[in-house]
Amino acid sequence: MSDPNENEELLHRLADGELEQGVSAPELDEVSQAELRSIEALSSMLKAELPKKVEPQYPDFFNSQIIRRIERDEARELHEASPASSGSAAEGSGSTAPAAAGPGGFFRWFPWAAAATACAVAAFLALQGGGSAAHSGGAVIASAYAPASTVQVKTWYSEEAEATVIDLVGLEAFPADREISGQTLASYPVEGLRGSRIAHQLSGPDGEILMTLVAAPGEAPDFFGALVN
Amino acid sequence: MSEPHENTDSTEDAELVTRCQGGDLGAYDELVIRYRSRIHGMILRMVRNDADAWDLSQDAFVKAWKALPKYEGRSSFYTWLYRIAHNVTYDWLRKRKIEGSVEFDETFERTSIDPDSKTSPRKAEQPDEGMERSELRDRLETAIGKLSPDHRAVVLMKDVEGMRYQEIADTLECSLGTVMSRLHYARKKLQADLQNLDRTL
Numbered sequence: 001m002s003d004p005n006e007n008e009e010l011l012h013r014l015a016d017g018e019l020e021q022g023v024s025a026p027e028l029d030e031v032s033q034a035e036l037r038s039i040e041a042l043s044s045m046l047k048a049e050l051p052k053k054v055e056p057q058y059p060d061f062f063n064s065q066i067i068r069r070i071e072r073d074e075a076r077e078l079h080e081a082s083p084a085s086s087g088s089a090a091e092g093s094g095s096t097a098p099a100a101a102g103p104g105g106f107f108r109w110f111p112w113a114a115a116a117t118a119c120a121v122a123a124f125l126a127l128q129g130g131g132s133a134a135h136s137g138g139a140v141i142a143s144a145y146a147p148a149s150t151v152q153v154k155t156w157y158s159e160e161a162e163a164t165v166i167d168l169v170g171l172e173a174f175p176a177d178r179e180i181s182g183q184t185l186a187s188y189p190v191e192g193l194r195g196s197r198i199a200h201q202l203s204g205p206d207g208e209i210l211m212t213l214v215a216a217p218g219e220a221p222d223f224f225g226a227l228v229n
Numbered sequence: 230m231s232e233p234h235e236n237t238d239s240t241e242d243a244e245l246v247t248r249c250q251g252g253d254l255g256a257y258d259e260l261v262i263r264y265r266s267r268i269h270g271m272i273l274r275m276v277r278n279d280a281d282a283w284d285l286s287q288d289a290f291v292k293a294w295k296a297l298p299k300y301e302g303r304s305s306f307y308t309w310l311y312r313i314a315h316n317v318t319y320d321w322l323r324k325r326k327i328e329g330s331v332e333f334d335e336t337f338e339r340t341s342i343d344p345d346s347k348t349s350p351r352k353a354e355q356p357d358e359g360m361e362r363s364e365l366r367d368r369l370e371t372a373i374g375k376l377s378p379d380h381r382a383v384v385l386m387k388d389v390e391g392m393r394y395q396e397i398a399d400t401l402e403c404s405l406g407t408v409m410s411r412l413h414y415a416r417k418k419l420q421a422d423l424q425n426l427d428r429t430l
Contacts, residue, residue, distance in 0.1 A: 008413055009409055009413070012409065012412060012413060012416070016387065016394070018393065018394055038420060039416060042388075042416055042419060042420055042423070043387075043388045043416075045365075045369065046369060046373075046384070046385075046388040046389055046419075047388055047389060047391070049365055049366045049369050050274065050366070050369060050370070050373075050385075050388075050389045051270060052267060052270055052389055052390060052391075053266035053267050053270050054266060054269050054270035054273050055265070055266040055269065056265060056266075056269045056282075056283055056286060057279075057283075059262075059265065062261075062265060062283070062286070062287070063258055063261050063262065063265070065287055066261055066287050066290045066291060066294075067254055067257070067258060069287065069291050070254065070257075070291055070294050070295075071254070073291070073295075
């Protein structure tokens with residue numbers, strides 16, 4: 001052990017219990033023994049005084065913030081990757097099928113059947129993701145379609161409402177005592193995308209189809225509120 | 230002999246990871262619960278600031294989620310996660326213009342931690358924690374804070390986390406020789422700084 005570096009390495013390995021295979025613990029002189037004790041004392045002190053685990057303060061909130069960030073990032077990526085609004089059927093031959101309707105997709109285009117009255121209004125609907133409180137976050141709209149040529153579908157995520165907002169711009173007014181309803185049509189996986197996609201349909205007071213859309217995540221979200229301005 | 234770093238049931242981890250790779254955020258929530266205290270503890274020791282450690286810990290877990298599709302199980306999930314957290318922390322430290330080969334001066338220590346800061350969450354003190362123990366910990370943390378990130382990481386991984394040399398090398402993606410060299414230097418420096426604390430050192 002004439003090489004000081006080798007000797008030093010040996011002492012550290014001895015202190016850490018990491019002697020190389022085939023190497024046995026040598027006889028140490030007094031100086032080396034003192035150095036070994038010093039290394040062991042330091043190591044023991046660090047291990048004893050510095051805890052390995054330090055729980056972050058407000059751990060539940062810590063977790064919920066992580067989940068929320070993940071959901072938001074994924075919503076943003078999906079929104080950027082897929083068209084979130086679509087024009088009317090008149091723009092084309094109705095071939096603007098939702099981008100996310102992959103294998104197993106079953107979208108059909110329904111003719112507009114509602115009576116056309118009153119002036120154009122915008123209807124705000126909110127689509128909120130389901131799941132536990134720790135997984136709060138809006139649903140991601142992969143694609144949306146409104147049969148009426150005068151209605152444009154716009155979607156965005158509202159930080160304030162913590163939900164995805166669906167804006168039906170140009171929707172015709174109907175009496176306040178008439179209700180609109182949302183139905184979940186089906187859930188299906190899409191190859192290459194994480195989770196399932198869910199197809200929804202929004203119907204007017206007379207059962208006419210106002211809008212169909214495809215959304216993620218996999219859990220069925222709820223249409224929890226609608227404002228008609 | 231030092232024990233390998235603690236690893237909760239690897240079978241359970243594997244099941245949770247598989248569910249995560251299928252998009253199950255609930256499973257990821259469980260993994261975060263399982264490892265947050267260790268990851269947060271490591272980052273806190275490196276950056277020595279509660280607020281930054283909080284943010285960086287979250288960054289690490291978010292980044293890990295996004296990288297999960299690439300996780301192939303060649304190392305344990307915790308080792309893989311630890312590497313991501315270490316890299317996140319290291320990048321952050323670099324951005325603060327702290328060079329790995331240069332040791333810190335006390336100016337950094339004074340400005341990075343303000344124990345009286347209202348924004349820094351503080352752990353409740355144990356009633357029976359003696360003043361001596363608190364001072365000892367402060368001295369140790371101050372001495373560790375003077376090391377460069379490279380040296381600090383190795384000594385914390387070895388002496389606090391209890392990782393083996395090869396695990397450290399794999400996590401830091403460096404050679405065994407580099408690990409040994411940094412460890413020797415770090416311990417020598419700590420011994421010098423703590424000389425009057427314990428005559429054994």
